[in-house]
Amino acid sequence: MSEKNDSFQPRRRASVDGFLVNSGQRPRRPQFRAPVQPKAPATPSQERMIGFSGAPRKTQNSPALQPTRPQPAKSEKAASLPKEPRSQYVPLAEEPAMGRRQRRKETRRSKKLEKRAAKDRKKTSKAKKRLKIVGIVLLAAVLGLGFRFYDDIARLTGNRNPFSLLGVFRPSELRNDNGRVNILVAGNSADDIGHGGAELTDSIMVLSLNTKKETALMLSIPRDLWVAKPEGGHGKINSVFPESGMEGLESVVEDVTGLSVHYNAIVNYTAFKDLVNAVGGISITIQSENPRGIYDSSLDWTTRSCCALARYPNGPVNLDGKQALNLARARGEGYGSYGFTNADFTRTEHQRKMLIAIKDKASSASVVANPFKVSKLVDAVSDNVRTDLQIGEIQSLYYYTKKIDDTKIDSYNINTLKGENTTMLSNYTSPDGQSALIPAAGLDNYGDIAAQIKKIFTAGPLVKENASIVVLNATDAVGLAKQTKNKLFAQGAEVLVIADAPANQVQSSLIDNSLGKKPNTLAYLKKTYGASVVQNKTLSQNYPAADFILLLGENAVPKTDTSN
Template sequence: MRGSPGFAAVLSLLLPGLGQMYLGRWIRGVLMILIPIFAVLLVGALVAIADPLTSFVLRNAAEVTFLVAAAFFMYHLFVVTDAFGVKLRGMGSLRGRRVVDYLVLGLVCIALVGFYATTYRGSAPWAGLFTKVFAPIANPPSVGTSSSQDYSPPEWTERERLNVLLLGVDSRGDSSSTLNTDTMIVLSLDPVNKTAAMLSIPRDVYIDRPGVFTDKINAAYAFGGYDLTRKVVEDLLGIRLNAYALVDFDAFTKIVDSVGGVIVDVKRPVRDESYPTPDYGIERIDITAGPQLMDGQTALRFARSRHDTNDYSRAQRQQLVLSALRTRISEGDFLRGLPVLIDRVGSAVQTNFDPANILPLARFGTGIDGNAIRSEVLYPCGGSYPHCELQASGGDGGFYLIPDRAKIRDLAATLFYDPQVKAEGAAVEVRSAGARNGVAQSVADRLTERAFTVSTVSDGATGRSAILVRNGAKRYTANALAAQLGGLPVDTLSSSETTAADIVVRVGSDFRGLATDLAR
């Protein structure tokens, strides 16, 4: 057996097992190469298929990262010293030039420590991203309830529509039970059609649901946390909410500053003589018109000010800032700086979004065309607004905006789903063809939520799932249905079949489910 033990140690530093192969121990070397590979594959498979283990790893990512790094370091150190010892055992005692081999071994060990320490330092912030912010949190203590229910992260396969409730809160050092919801925006992401939409809900909208909640909508979070807020918003808009993100003012300014500020085209000057300060005082702000780079504090002032305009102009400005932030993120190396941002923001951001989906969401959000993002605000009637869904009401009891739920749901369906489908107005019949009990009705209900006009639900049909067109002028709706229903084939309705509808959706036993809405 020829060769230097020091050189064998160096080779096993570069690739565990290579030093053993260099010394002629081929089987030993191959095993040492394969052992960590099989270990990684086995553990990875277990984590991927075992939900409890997956949840444990995500919730304890920081500790798991440390243990994995330590295990690989110990194994690598063992392989290096083994390669060194294989040769040394056949050489007798240490003499002369063998001192050089020990020096080489020492340098190799130092290199190992440096490599794994650097690797751990680089991965630890990413592990912290999962455990610090995106782990499910308990529903915050509320004034009206004592609920402490945990909210499991929703699964997202990048095929389903994702509706996220964005909440901006004015905490100013107060406890979570007194959070004032300053901003409420529903963000809807459709990865199938690569579109997005934002709908701002004014904070003075009055919710009158006896037994559930009766007050302005901005008080819902303080009284019942996310659970109550979700129910109230879902009932108002007629859609499902799958996740939420709550950001306070401090977190917002840090996010904006972390990307170097945002470029906003200010349409008209914003002047406010009584802008609220963190210490409950007031200050004067003056933001001129035109494109300008805003730091976090300026962007916050621009988004929050309401005294010079109104809540609806304010909502439009908030959407402008969010769009500018998305543009800024897509232009820079956002993902590299994400762990640092999360560390700075800390618990100021709360969400129940699955941490495993944060990178796919970031890719989708930064990759979508800005022209594919639609924005709307719920407006009051009686003004020069493009549409109206709210009726202003004032008196000794305060100022309220009374919602017209039919108009609001109509706007939400048009905004969050395909407006051309609504314009075409095709009548759709859903027919069960051997599907499980209740599936056809569930499909009909969910299609109605998406602005399709379902006129009839029937059973007794035969055949595989398909979209059958009777009225060729409604072909656009048929294709849209196919996309929503997981790519079902589109065909012409047979002359032997009769229907008063323009399109028939046949739901067979092979039906796999809707493609663009994420159920809770």
């Protein structure tokens, strides 16, 4: 071994308590006795609480802290310190004794609290009773409204199956022809007890909806049209329903119009009154050729003693339910009446206007958001309408109709399908002396009527307005007027005359003799030929039957390709 190792002396270590230990021996942790805190002398009240009779308690003095010799280790782990003894119970200070006055005060206070708690319990109990009563009333109201709704739908559709109400949550597909749905609507006065001929359908109309283009047409059929009856023989079309029902009337209407009828509805005239009242009144525009407006001196059937059916000036008028009902019946037949130039045709025109006004008001937010108005509306329909539409189909129909704008609803009657200057019907006297109407082509000959209806239902705006046009060539281009005539004819317009204009002009011009009554044709001519609207009394007098006189300028000459 080296000298370095021989001279090595181990260091002496001191233990934690200051005593030295031998070389190589680990210091041991000293063990102390835990100090015992002296206990405070107990007060008399505390002694009573813990069972002492007042004798002084013996106490032990705390021993001095003395280190103990380290004990031999039982294991390699260091010995842990002993646990401290549990803390002694220290009694609370003595509470002051409660006086008699204070006890009375506390008693009164506790009684007040008990009374208040009892009142609160009573209030809670009363509130619960009220809530129960309100809940029962609401439940009864919901059940009542549900039964009322079911009864309304059952009366409207004729279907008493309660499961049919599930159709409210599942709209049904409508029967249609390439997206067009045709509904036959007939109106009578069956609700007016005592009125002669109440079952006769004096109003007959076809409502046609194009679900693809979101457009609609209303076609009125005159009540005096002489037709072949399903039961045999001939008679006025308004007498078909009392004898053959709605199915028989459907068959006759299909023969007259050439249309397929998908659904039908029979309506009492009272529907106008109830529907208008349900939506809070309507507004329509009276447009009469008479500057005074319209007047029908016939008496109101419901009063039997006074009041004319209708008397309104030209322009917008507001109608309540009673006024709407009377206007729907007015034909200008009374002595001194005016403004009903076309009698029954004018009446059906007013009816179509009122239907559009009711549709607009019924779909407005002020009605849809008001449950009371909606309830009245449903009642008005169920009380006065019977239809073969089912509830799911009614919901689908409402979905389509609310998307149709008023500007996309066209109104016609059979007599003026080709315009006001051409009539499709002729007067007829039946073998038994009745005054009636038949097709201009002859008895039971509905070919021209059906063809014109098909043309209107499938063609563009020029066909619907059926405007008469005179085309004048104001250029040196040969054949320009004839080319224009062929183009307008293809669009469905009627060209009366083609000729040369008195003088040439650079810009095309247009004379509007329709006074704005045929806006679609006017817009088409202005856009297609770049024409500006002018006035020319001489040309208007030369062509009095023309709705429009088109003068073709240089800008209307087709451009030719000169690049080759």
